[in-house]
Amino acid sequence: MEELTIKYPKGLELTVNLTKAEMEQHLRLMAALKMYELGKISAGKAGELSGLSRSQFFEACGMYQVSIFNYSSEEIENELQQDLTNLKSLIK
Numbered sequence: 678m679e680e681l682t683i684k685y686p687k688g689l690e691l692t693v694n695l696t697k698a699e700m701e702q703h704l705r706l707m708a709a710l711k712m713y714e715l716g717k718i719s720a721g722k723a724g725e726l727s728g729l730s731r732s733q734f735f736e737a738c739g740m741y742q743v744s745i746f747n748y749s750s751e752e753i754e755n756e757l758q759q760d761l762t763n764l765k766s767l768i769k
Contacts, residue, residue, distance in 0.1 A: 702728060706737060714743045 683704075690700045709727035712718045713734075718726070724734035738745050748756070 709734065710737065710741055710743050713738070713747070716747050720745070 690697050693700060693703075695703060706727040706729070709718070709723040712726070713720060713723040720731050720734055724731045727734055727737065729737060735745050737743075
């Protein structure tokens with residue numbers, strides 16, 4: 678793992694009622710959730726960044742209302758079209 682140092686206002690951990698370690702974990706989770714939501718990283722990498730397993734990361738997505746389905750509307754339409762094509766071929 679690489680390491681990144683960030684500066685933050687003095688006493689921030691007290692303001693958010695977290696210990697320094699808890700705040701670090703929370704910031705890693707928030708960064709992972711946002712990067713995943715934006716499609717910048719996979720669920721596996723997001724889990725790794727947040728220190729959670731992939732399934733635990735998906736649970737965190739639910740808690741923070743981040744969709745686990747990162748598809749553009751075009752990708753969804755293409756997949757649905759392919760599913761319809763496959764279904765039609767099975768019916769024949």
